[in-house]
Amino acid sequence: MNKGLDPACRTVCEVFRNSAVPLDLVLSGRDVTEPRLSPSGETVALVQSWRGHSAIVEVDVHSRFTERVVTFGPDPAPGRGLSGGCFCWLPDEEGLVYVGVDGELWRVEGASSEPLTDHGRSCRGPVIQMDQTSGALFLAYAIDEAEVWLMDLGSGASRRLDDGRHAFCFDPALNSGGSTVSWQGWSPPAMAWDAAERVDCRVGDGAITTWRPPNGAVQQPRFALDGRPMCVHDGSGWLNLYVGDKAVSPEESEQAGPTWGMGQRSYVDRGHGSVVFTRNDRGFGSIVVSDQAGDIRAMAAGFVGVYGHLSSRGDHVAALRSGPTTPSEVVVFAIEEDRQANRPTAVRQRLGSGGVHAWTKVTMADPEPVSVDHDGVTLHARRYRATRDDSVGARLFCWIHGGPTDQWQVDFRPRIVHWVSRGWDVLVVDPRGSTGHGREYQQALNGAWGRMDVDDTAVLVGLAHDRGWATPDTTVAIGGSAGGLTVLGLLADYPDLVAGGVAAYPVSDLADLASIVYRFEAHYTETLVGPPTDTDLYRRLSPLHRAENIAGPLLLFHGTEDPVVPVAQT
Numbered sequence: 001m002n003k004g005l006d007p008a009c010r011t012v013c014e015v016f017r018n019s020a021v022p023l024d025l026v027l028s029g030r031d032v033t034e035p036r037l038s039p040s041g042e043t044v045a046l047v048q049s050w051r052g053h054s055a056i057v058e059v060d061v062h063s064r065f066t067e068r069v070v071t072f073g074p075d076p077a078p079g080r081g082l083s084g085g086c087f088c089w090l091p092d093e094e095g096l097v098y099v100g101v102d103g104e105l106w107r108v109e110g111a112s113s114e115p116l117t118d119h120g121r122s123c124r125g126p127v128i129q130m131d132q133t134s135g136a137l138f139l140a141y142a143i144d145e146a147e148v149w150l151m152d153l154g155s156g157a158s159r160r161l162d163d164g165r166h167a168f169c170f171d172p173a174l175n176s177g178g179s180t181v182s183w184q185g186w187s188p189p190a191m192a193w194d195a196a197e198r199v200d201c202r203v204g205d206g207a208i209t210t211w212r213p214p215n216g217a218v219q220q221p222r223f224a225l226d227g228r229p230m231c232v233h234d235g236s237g238w239l240n241l242y243v244g245d246k247a248v249s250p251e252e253s254e255q256a257g258p259t260w261g262m263g264q265r266s267y268v269d270r271g272h273g274s275v276v277f278t279r280n281d282r283g284f285g286s287i288v289v290s291d292q293a294g295d296i297r298a299m300a301a302g303f304v305g306v307y308g309h310l311s312s313r314g315d316h317v318a319a320l321r322s323g324p325t326t327p328s329e330v331v332v333f334a335i336e337e338d339r340q341a342n343r344p345t346a347v348r349q350r351l352g353s354g355g356v357h358a359w360t361k362v363t364m365a366d367p368e369p370v371s372v373d374h375d376g377v378t379l380h381a382r383r384y385r386a387t388r389d390d391s392v393g394a395r396l397f398c399w400i401h402g403g404p405t406d407q408w409q410v411d412f413r414p415r416i417v418h419w420v421s422r423g424w425d426v427l428v429v430d431p432r433g434s435t436g437h438g439r440e441y442q443q444a445l446n447g448a449w450g451r452m453d454v455d456d457t458a459v460l461v462g463l464a465h466d467r468g469w470a471t472p473d474t475t476v477a478i479g480g481s482a483g484g485l486t487v488l489g490l491l492a493d494y495p496d497l498v499a500g501g502v503a504a505y506p507v508s509d510l511a512d513l514a515s516i517v518y519r520f521e522a523h524y525t526e527t528l529v530g531p532p533t534d535t536d537l538y539r540r541l542s543p544l545h546r547a548e549n550i551a552g553p554l555l556l557f558h559g560t561e562d563p564v565v566p567v568a569q570t
Contacts, residue, residue, distance in 0.1 A: 021421040025358055026414040032354040034084035034263065034309050035320055035330040037061075038093045041313030044351055045070065045096060046330055047078040047086050054078050056087055056098060056108075059351045061316060061332055067352065073113035074100030077124075082308035082320070084263030085125035085142075085171070097126045097139060105141060116151065117158070119143055125262045128153070129174035138203070140172040140181050142262065145520070148172050148183050150203065161201045163208060168192070168520075169199070170262045173222040179203055182221040182229070184259065185210070188523035192259035193217050193405055193435070193442065198231055216439065219259050225271040232256040232266065234439040241267050241277050249288070249296045254280040257308075258405050258435045258442075268310040268317065270335070276317050278307045280436050282369050283382050283409045283428075287319060289335065299333060306411035318351075322412035324384075325362045327355025355412075364417055367410055370427070374459045377444070380437055381460045383469070384416055384426040396425045396470030398461050398498070400479030400486045404445060404453060404528070407436040425469055431456035431486065433528075449482075449528035450510060450541030454489035461490075461497055473499050480504035481565055488543035491550045500553035505565045508547075511538040518564050 030050035037044055044059050054075045057067040076086050077099045087098035095109030103122040104115050116139070117123055126141045137153040140161075148169045151158035162169050166185030170192070173182045181203060186196040197212040198221040212218045213235025221231040228244050232255060239254045240247045249255075255277050256266040267277035276289045276299065285306035289299040305323040312318075317333045330351040367382040388394070397419055401408045408428050416426050430437065431453040433445025445452055461477070464470055475498045479487045484506025491501045507513055514525040514532045530537050539545050558570040 019421055021362060021414070021418050023418065025356070025362075026418045028358070029327055029355045031078065032328050032330060032352060033079050033081070033320065034086055035311065035318045035351075036087070036089060036309075037311045037313040037316055037318045037332075038089055039091055039313065040093055041316045043093070044318050044330060044332065045087070045089065046352065047076055047084075048354075049078050054101075056096060059330070061349070061351070070096060071098060071106075071108055071113070073106050073108065073115075074102050074104075077101045077103070079261055079263050082257060082264055082266075082306075083261030084265065084309060085261070086263065088126045088128050091128060091130060091137065097128065099123050099126065105139075116153075116156070125171055127172055127174055129176065129178040131178035132176075136178075138174060138178045140174050142169055142172055142183070145170060145262070148181065148201070150181060161203075161206065162199070165208075165210075166197070166199070168196075170196075170259065171220060171264075175223040175227055176225065177227070180223075182223070184219055184221055186217075189526035191405065191524060191527065192219065193234075194527060196259065198229070200229075219256060220264060220266065222269075224269045230267070230269060237440060238438050241275065243269075243275070248275050248277065248290055251279075252438065254436050254438070257407075258403075260406070264308065265310050266308060268312040270312050270317070276310055276312060278310070280306075280407075280409060282371075282380055283367075283407060283430070283436055284369070285409055285411065287321075289317075299335075306409045324366055324410055324412070325359060325364050325417055327353055327359055327412050327414075329353040329355075362417060362421075364420055367428070370460070370463070372459060372463045374456065377432065377441065379432070379456050379460055380430040380434070382410065382428045383464075384420050384428070386420045386423045386425050388423045393474060394425065394468065394470045395423065395474040396427055396464055396476070398427045398429060398457065398464070398475060398477045400429055400431070400453075400457060400477065400483035401434070402479070402481035402483045403435075404431075404433040404449060404482040404486075405435060405442060406482075407434045409436065425464075427460065427464055427469070429457050429460045431460075446527050447530055448541075449525075450485060450489055450543065453482075453486045454493055457486055457490055458494045458497055461494075465497075472497055476500050476502065478502040480506070482507060484508075485543060488550070488554075489546070491552055491554060492543055492546035493549070495549060495551050498552065500555070502555045502557075503570075504557040505559060505562050505567075506543075506556070506570060507565055508542065508544040508569045510542045511535065512569065513565070514538070516564070516566065521564060 033047045035046040056071045105117045124142045139151040148162045167187040170184040181201045185199045196217040197210045198218045201208045216233045216235035218233045239256045241255045279286045287299050287307040305321045307319045309320040322328045332349050367384045370381040477487045477498045484503035487501040487503045558567045
């Protein structure tokens with residue numbers, strides 16, 4: 001079979017033929033997002049997407065894997081990853097309100113499915129609460145990520161609550177009495193992680209107040225069960241959870257991710273002083289619980305991973321979890337009080353998975369944290385180490401995430417598993433501008449995109465070479481979108497550092513990118529680069545204008561209908 005291959009290629013084929021993860025497995029499975037416990041805590045609803053269609057399904061907490069499809073009107077519009085905002089339960093547990101792919105809100109209850117709105121726009125983030133005085137059910141939601149509306153579910157009457165002071169309005173939340181609606185608001189040129197505020201609106205008279213820490217941004221504004229305000233903000237320099245003005249667990253780790261979409265739920269209040277929240281420590285995730293005394297402990301010892309979409313009812317906490325070789329799965333923890341230890345204990349149960357069964361046969365070691373001091377800061381990365389036969393030389397993919405305000409945590413990345421199984425080490429780098437390492441690290445890229453990220457990546461690749469993980473001749477840089485920009489810059493500015501590069505839908509011309517009409521990122525470059533009038537700066541930082549320095553092989557991919565990074569960038 002390998003007769004026509006040279007000896008080196010035959011060796012590689014023979015070593016990895018039986019252990020390599022096939023591409024069909026990488027592309028298999030369904031997406032599952034946004035698990036939410038019902039009001040009784042006995043059922044979990046979640047959004048599944050598979051082969052171009054989506055549905056909301058229910059799973060009984062005690063009967064594992066027995067799923068019932070709930071939606072039969074328009075398909076629900078699912079969130080991506082740890083973002084959501086697709087649906088909420090009705091308080092009587094007899095049905096749901098969800099966002100359809102048509103952008104409208106739909107109420108599904110038993111054999112009935114009917115539209116609640118006719119805005120002809122894009123609704124998101126429905127949340128329901130009962131007014132304690134009148135008994136009316138109020139539904140709050142956002143439209144076009146720009147307006148917050150409130151509907152009386154009994155009469156169907158709705159009205160706009162926000163006053164237009166913010167260009168973006170995310171994640172409306174109602175307090176337990178239905179008297180106050182809160183949301184996250186911000187305006188360009190700032191992005192949400194730069195200067196988002198908490199907005200509180202009194203339903204009765206429409207009075208609005210706003211707040212954010214002097215040197216930070218707010219996300220996920222909600223209310224504790226006892227009515228106190230809760231949110232995550234990085235006023236301390238790290239994204240930490242607060243109840244009122246007190247941090248639940250002040251620490252130098254991130255307790256949420258960047259606001260790239262609505263519906264992130266990285267914490268949940270259980271009442272009586274107990275809160276469950278997620279933790280990101282240099283890309284490694286966990287889920288923790290605080291008890292009534294304020295003590296913090298890991299809730300899922302032995303089940304580390306990246307968690308999100310938390311919800312809680314009674315003794316149950318539901319979450320979405322994934323790990324290096326574990327596709328996204330819905331898990332439920334039954335939390336019981338350990339009277340002898342005087343602290344809560346958790347029993348974990350797996351309800352459903354997005355991956356096919358074959359993934360249970362795939363093993364791969366967790367990555368190793370990597371760090372190096374440079375330019376007065378500590379740069380971070382994670383190394384996935386391949387198991388190689390001695391006859392196969394060291395080789396390395398340097399993988400650069402997009403954003404650039406983002407991070408690839410140690411969650412399910414089948415593309416990484418695919419290449420590691422073929423004998424490639426993968427170094428996932430976090431140049432400055434990445435999230436997961438505090439506000440100062442994330443904000444450091446401002447004004448230097450296209451320069452600092454390239455230099456930081458070069459330092460981390462150089463470290464890999466110094467440690468013998470690969471050589472310049474066996475190192476390939478790969479990245480998409482903002483990561484593609486870094487790949488292009490690396491090939492242009494450090495041609496002797498890598499053998500070649502792969503750039504998917506890369507940013508190459510920052511001045512052209514600044515003119516895009518994609519609303520969410522329309523002013524992103526004003527922070528990352530500078531004022532668009534500074535044409536010399538934009539030209540200097542754009543890889544397009546250094547392309548003549550690229551000497552190594554470069555593979556480019558780009559979709560023709562990309563609304564964020566137009567194909568003209570390639």
